[in-house]
Amino acid sequence: MTKPILKVLAGESLDRPPVWLMRQAGRYLPEYRSVRASTNSFIEFCLDPEKATEVTLQPIRRFGFDGSILFADILLIPMTLGRKVWFVAGEGPKLDPLSAADIKNLEVGDVEVILGPVGQTVANLSAALPSETTLIGFAGSPWTVATYMIEGGGSKDRWNARRMYWESPDQMARLLELIADATIRYLVMQANAGAEVLKLFDSWAEGLPPAMFQDVVITPTRRIIEGLRAAGIKCPVIGFPKGAGPNYLPYAEQTGISALALDHGLDTIWALDNLPRDLPLQGHLDPAALRAGGPALDREVDRIVAAFRGRPHIFNLGHGITPDVPIAHVEQLVGRLRG
Ligand code: CP3
Numbered sequence: 565m566t567k568p569i570l571k572v573l574a575g576e577s578l579d580r581p582p583v584w585l586m587r588q589a590g591r592y593l594p595e596y597r598s599v600r601a602s603t604n605s606f607i608e609f610c611l612d613p614e615k616a617t618e619v620t621l622q623p624i625r626r627f628g629f630d631g632s633i634l635f636a637d638i639l640l641i642p643m644t645l646g647r648k649v650w651f652v653a654g655e656g657p658k659l660d661p662l663s664a665a666d667i668k669n670l671e672v673g674d675v676e677v678i679l680g681p682v683g684q685t686v687a688n689l690s691a692a693l694p695s696e697t698t699l700i701g702f703a704g705s706p707w708t709v710a711t712y713m714i715e716g717g718g719s720k721d722r723w724n725a726r727r728m729y730w731e732s733p734d735q736m737a738r739l740l741e742l743i744a745d746a747t748i749r750y751l752v753m754q755a756n757a758g759a760e761v762l763k764l765f766d767s768w769a770e771g772l773p774p775a776m777f778q779d780v781v782i783t784p785t786r787r788i789i790e791g792l793r794a795a796g797i798k799c800p801v802i803g804f805p806k807g808a809g810p811n812y813l814p815y816a817e818q819t820g821i822s823a824l825a826l827d828h829g830l831d832t833i834w835a836l837d838n839l840p841r842d843l844p845l846q847g848h849l850d851p852a853a854l855r856a857g858g859p860a861l862d863r864e865v866d867r868i869v870a871a872f873r874g875r876p877h878i879f880n881l882g883h884g885i886t887p888d889v890p891i892a893h894v895e896q897l898v899g900r901l902r903g
Contacts, residue, residue, distance in 0.1 A: 568630050569698035572876045573761060573800040573823055573844050581869060581877045583901050584631030585702070585894070588623040589795050592891065595622045605642075606651035610636045613684040620689055624697055626891070631687065631698045631732055631761070633880070634710030634754070636682050638704025638765055644675045644746045661716030661724070664732035667739050675749040682750075683757045690758025701759030703750055705766035705805075706743040706784035711824050712735070713743075729776060729901065741783040749789035755797045763802040764788065764823070769815075770807025777811045782818050789820035802846060813838055828882025832871045844876035849897075851881050857893035865900045 566574075568582035590596055596619050603609040624770060628845050639649050639657050649659050676683070689699055711725040712718070729736045769781050784877040789801055804825035805815050816824055816839050826835055827848035835845065853864045868879070879901055885894075 567696055567698045567760075567877065568701075569878060570800075572878050573802075575842055575844065575876050577872075577874055577876050579668060580901060580903065581872065581879040582630035582698075582768035582898070583879040584629040584633065585623075585885050586631065586633075586780075586881050588627075588629060589619045589635045590859065590885060591887035592889045592894075593622055593626070595619075595626075599623075605665070606637070607640070607649060607808050610640060611679075611681040613681050613688055616682075616685040617688040617692065620685070624693065627894055628694075629898075631700050632693055633700040633702060633763070634686055634759065636683070636685070636702070636769075636772070638702070638738065639712055640679055640682065640707060640883065641704060641709050641743060641746050641750060642792060644673050644678050645670050645713075645742060645752070646673060647713060656718050657712060658717045659713055662713045662739075664728055664735040667735040667742075668873075669730075670739070670742050672746045672749070675746050676753050679750055679753070683753045686754050686759050698756060698760050700763055700802075701751060701754035701763045702763040702765060703747045705764045705769075705781065705803075706740040706747065706788075706829060707780040708766050708768045709747075710739050710780075711768050713739070718729060720813060721771075726772075726776075729780060733779075735778070740780060741787065744784045744787040744791070747788055748795065751788070751792060752795045752797055755792070755799050759799065760799075761791070761800050761802060763804060764821075766805045766808075768807075769805035769811070770809075772808075772811070774811060774814070777808070778814070781805055781808070782815060785815070785819040793820075799815070800844075810834075816840060816843055823876075826882065832868070836871065836875065841875070844878065845872060846878040846880045848880070848882040851883055851886055851889075854881065854893055854897060855886060855889050857896060861893060862900055865897060870900070 616635045711722045714725040800822035802823045804819035806827045823844035828850040829849050853876050
């Protein structure tokens with residue numbers, strides 16, 4: 565009996581789409597907050613296989629989602645390039661800002677050792693999950709990870725990263741290759757530990773001129789897919805170039821990705837008309853509709869399910885669930901989908 569998510573990723577369209585939610589392990593769950601409170605730092609939490617396994621399983625126990633995404637963070641990879649990463653409560657991630665001149669000194673370290681605890685979490689999950697639940701591993705895409713490394717944290721417009729592309733294109737290309745190479749080793753480790761699907765989060769794929777999108781998003785993503793395939797990893801890979809708009813199409817055609825996660829800003833009809841018919845699609849409920857709940861949530865869920873009927877579709881949000889979402893709204897969503 566094949567798991568529903570794996571069926572969809574193999575190209576089947578199911579009457580009721582399988583469902584999981586981005587950031588499903590998180591602060592909207594009291595049981596998550598309680599484990600989080602027992603940790604000294606967010607990074608230490610991500611690298612604690614016992615706690616990371618526990619919080620990954622929490623939303624599966626509560627809602628019975630079809631997919632279980634490993635609890636970790638896309639900002640662990642900079643550590644494998646020798647960069648410091650820390651999280652400040654109420655502010656988010658912080659890193660030592662990286663300049664173009666710093667890039668020549670970067671090298672990929674012992675990924676399998678530095679992030680070995682994440683491999684252990686995946687192995688724990690592989691043994692613990694119900695037989696119908698698909699285990700999803702993930703990493704950030706090189707461009708998104710690079711923006712955090714260059715900016716030294718989150719930023720509104722990623723100005724320094726965008727400037728570096730134009731001012732120091734060779735250094736930018738080198739940085740993206742280094743991140744891609746570390747990411748390949750990280751994802752190979754996850755797949756070998758039992759991840760059945762891999763997902764690449766490119767949260768900052770928005771607002772890039774097409775030729776730049778090609779260089780910073782498509783080329784490094786293709787490098788990762790080719791690296792995984794060369795290493796014998798056959799798992800489907802879901803790509804999430806958030807905010808890419810019409811650039812979703814060259815992304816779908818050129819990266820070698822097996823499925824696409826759609827953000828909530830993308831026009832559903834455009835996606836159905838323009839993306840390859842046999843490409844599995846995931847998404848794309850507005851997280852604010854989940855926060856709202858009530859009849860508006862039901863209507864929007866119904867619209868999305870009806871639109872994707874007959875196509876291979878996994879139901880998800882268009883971005884992560886927010887900490888203010890009542891648990892009852894998640895139950896409403898799952899109930900509506902399962903009928
Ligand atoms: O989806 C899941 O449940 C799996 C775990 C997961 C986390 N982060 C846990 C997390 C995944 C897949 C991520 C991806 C991630 N991390 C992305 C890409 C997706 C996206 O949201 O665009 C990005 C950009 C990050 C970087 C990051 N991590 C930021 C900017 C922050 C701070 C903002 C925030 O929401 O607090 C984090 C922290 C983080 N990662 C939390 C969780 C559950 C909350 C931290 C906490 O518990 O204090």
